[in-house]
Amino acid sequence: MxxxxxxxxxxxxxxxxxxxxxxxxxxxxxxxxxxxxxxxxxxxxxxxxxxxxxxxxxxxxxxxxxxxxxxxxxxxxxxxxxxxxxxxxxxxxxxxxxxxxxxxxxxxxxxFIGTPSTKFGAVIDKSPAASAGLKKDDIILSINGQETREFNDIGRLVNKYGKEELSIKYKRKDHVDTVKLKAQNQGGRYLVGIQPAYEKNQPIKAIKQAFVVTYDTSKTMLTFLWKLVTGQLSGKAADALSGPVGVVKMVSNAATSGFIxxxxxxxxxxxxxxxxxxxxxxxxxxxxxxxxxxxxxxxxxxxxxxxxxxxxxxxxxxxxxxxxxxxxxxxxxxxx
Structure with a gap:
């Protein structure tokens, strides 16, 4: 099947x-x-x-x-x-x-699965966010003074200021506070260790997220191809390339996991x-x-x-x- x-x-x-x-x-x-x-x-x-x-x-x-x-x-x-x-x-x-x-x-x-919000769905253990005291259900309001209206803003600002200390203003219930932390560099991207909560049944946000993900994924694919042809990738990274057999296996696994x-x-x-x-x-x-x-x-x-x-x-x-x-x-x- x-x-x-x-x-x-x-x-x-x-x-x-x-x-x-x-x-x-x-x-x-x-x-x-x-x-x-x-x-x-x-x-x-x-x-x-x-x-x-x-x-x-x-x-x-x-x-x-x-x-x-x-x-x-x-x-x-x-x-x-x-x-x-x-x-x-x-x-x-x-x-x-x-x-x-x-x-x-x-x-x-x-x-159906929802669009990521600035509210935390989870904070990864031992991550910079967890060490700074951030918790699930906290809402990020700004990073280094720049407002975060959606989850994509968080990733963009964390990577923009990743080399320096981040000042994160957040809201917990009715209380607003600020913490400072240093992001982790993983494969050239800066991460703080948070996962977003998702807002379901939001058609306008779903349309916007579809365009954002298409754009971001396109950038990632083209960057990967450029590094591949210029020899900037390690052998293990180049081995990630898949042909028809590999793609069929991925589709089969996805079919087992569900229609979405x-x-x-x-x-x-x-x-x-x-x-x-x-x-x-x-x-x-x-x-x-x-x-x-x-x-x-x-x-x-x-x-x-x-x-x-x-x-x-x-x-x-x-x-x-x-x-x-x-x-x-x-x-x-x-x-x-």
Missing amino acids: NIIVAILVFGLIIFVHELGHFLLAKRAGVTIHEFSIGMGPQLFSKESGGIKYSIRMIPLGGYVAMEGEDEESNDPNSFGKKSLKDRFLTIFAGPFVNIVLCVILLIPVFF NVVYLTAIISLNIGLMNLLPIPALDGWRILMLLIEGLRGGKKFPAKIEGYINAVGLIALLGLMLFVTYKDIIRLLS
Whole structure:
């Protein structure tokens, strides 16, 4: 059953991504041959309006086959014949809707589990907050004189002033007091050892939190990737990378834990795929976007479609090789 959930999760994310490409291509009048979810042997297909809609066996990809995308074409409605703006929007739409899907899925998550508040749900034993005398149900009012209206303000201010002593003004029942403490540095982030209480059924706060978490998670993912390619990560940190097998295991675990966990993980995976596809790597949407931007800077002079197709083919082979390597590491982790 958990495997079926994992397939549905991948299917939804891929469908949304390819739907973004499809809708913008259709809006631009591009000749579309096929809209496929999955790769490999065909399981189901139906033709409508000259477009073949298909589901294929391997649920780890998909594509929108457009005339003139990777080759020269005389069709006036081929992808290559469309304006720079239409081609940019068609390519950009796939990753963009993945990011939008993340926000949409996180809204009900934070509506039901609640949004973090400035009230303490717990204070971790032997933490700086506990040593300073802070307790559960205390409410932080300000840090170093700056007001804290929501829990995200606490993390931001603790990290801003983490190298120096923190002056925390808090409220306990009807009593207001101030304590001073020094935050702990853990992996480059400063922590004081508090966990927030959560406010449930707050739609406006849930929407805001969905955007905040999407933004913060995006920053974390991109920072991790930058450190990975620049060699700033330790071997253990790099080993945290997961391929399809690892992600299926995570989805299976989430399915065991409950529906909300599946929705949350689906949102994060969708965001990950959206951001990854925006990277300027051959075979990814980010590379095509980069080529279009260079074309614009060259006054509309295009790269030969055949050469660009060869570059994308090499990039695809390299990405498949990386996927196989990461999948091998996932299997080794599972076996051990």
